[in-house]
Amino acid sequence: MAFGTGSTMKFTDVSKYVKQAIDCGFRHIDTAIYYQTEKYVGAAIRESGLPRSSFYITTKYDGDDVVRKRAQESLEQLGLTYVDLYLVHVPRIMDDFETNWREFEALKKDGLVKSIGVSNFMMKDLQTLLSTAKEKPVVNQIELHPYNYSTMKELLTYCAHHRIVVQAYGCLNPLTKNPGGPVDSVVDAVARRLGATATQVLFAWAKSKGAAIVTTSRRKEHLREYLAVENLCPLTLEEIAFIDEAGAKGPLE
Numbered sequence: 031m032a033f034g035t036g037s038t039m040k041f042t043d044v045s046k047y048v049k050q051a052i053d054c055g056f057r058h059i060d061t062a063i064y065y066q067t068e069k070y071v072g073a074a075i076r077e078s079g080l081p082r083s084s085f086y087i088t089t090k091y092d093g094d095d096v097v098r099k100r101a102q103e104s105l106e107q108l109g110l111t112y113v114d115l116y117l118v119h120v121p122r123i124m125d126d127f128e129t130n131w132r133e134f135e136a137l138k139k140d141g142l143v144k145s146i147g148v149s150n151f152m153m154k155d156l157q158t159l160l161s162t163a164k165e166k167p168v169v170n171q172i173e174l175h176p177y178n179y180s181t182m183k184e185l186l187t188y189c190a191h192h193r194i195v196v197q198a199y200g201c202l203n204p205l206t207k208n209p210g211g212p213v214d215s216v217v218d219a220v221a222r223r224l225g226a227t228a229t230q231v232l233f234a235w236a237k238s239k240g241a242a243i244v245t246t247s248r249r250k251e252h253l254r255e256y257l258a259v260e261n262l263c264p265l266t267l268e269e270i271a272f273i274d275e276a277g278a279k280g281p282l283e
């Protein structure tokens with residue numbers, strides 16, 4: 031599970047929240063040049079006293095400037111010599127998929143980034159990319175929760191087929207953006223069975239779809255709650271199907 035420094039965290043000094051996440055056990059930190067949080071992530075890593083090799087750092091290209099120059103700016107902000115994963119933040123920032131992805135492949139070859147991937151790519155974007163790519167993206171970071179699952183299902187199958195790891199953000203959407211929708215009562219029932227929280231059930235649901243998770247919070251209690259998902263029993267196939275069905279009804283208007 032990765033700790034994110036975008037969404038509710040972007041444009042703020044996140045160093046104390048990243049430090050708190052590291053203290054709680056997070057080692058995978060997600061940032062982006064667009065979030066303007068890279069320098070605070072770098073500070074938190076240094077202040078942790080832990081070796082660079084114990085972290086997995088993701089950052090993202092925002093389309094400004096040529097890829098290499100922008101990647102070097104991110105490394106400078108982070109104070110790192112490499113990132114573990116460099117993502118194309120959104121497909122529309124690629125002016126030419128073939129040329130831009132070649133630049134991503136070159137960054138990997140030259141060791142500035144260990145792996146390359148994408149974010150917010152739908153099927154048609156991946157198809158275009160894969161038609162000329164020498165190296166496949168290792169990750170597609172996408173929004174995933176029960177309310178958008180029906181539109182993402184085909185994409186998940188496509189990613190699995192190409193061995194592209196799906197990393198889900200926005201998993202808590204039914205709690206944060208659409209509370210009171212049809213998913214709530216089903217998730218609450220599963221939570222009662224497992225002695226878990228609704229938050230934990232939503233993460234367990236995303237895991238049942240084969241996704242890795244990126245989430246965030248300023249609150250330590252949330253972080254503990256998130257990480258405890260690791261020890262939760264998996265949802266049953268029936269529970270997953272009930273949540274899928276409730277999600278397909280969409281949030282109430």
Ligand SMILES: NC(=O)c1ccc[n+]([C@@H]2O[C@H](COP(=O)([O-])OP(=O)(O)OC[C@H]3O[C@@H](n4cnc5c(N)ncnc54)[C@H](O)[C@@H]3O)[C@@H](O)[C@H]2O)c1
Binds near residue numbers: 119201203245247
């Ligand atoms: N690639 C992209 O375009 C993109 C887009 C959005 C987010 N992200 C990444 O994913 C990370 C997480 O994104 P997210 O915010 O969508 O994640 P999320 O859906 O996991 O929600 C996290 C938010 O939920 C709140 N929360 C936790 N428990 C709650 C509860 N019980 N009730 C109500 N609210 C609760 C937290 O305070 C936090 O603000 C970001 O920080 C960023 O790193 C990437």
Ligand SMILES: OCCc1c[nH]c2ccccc12
Binds near residue numbers: 091092093
């Ligand atoms: O999370 C914000 C995603 C996004 C929308 N438009 C962009 C342009 C550049 C980088 C990120 C974004």
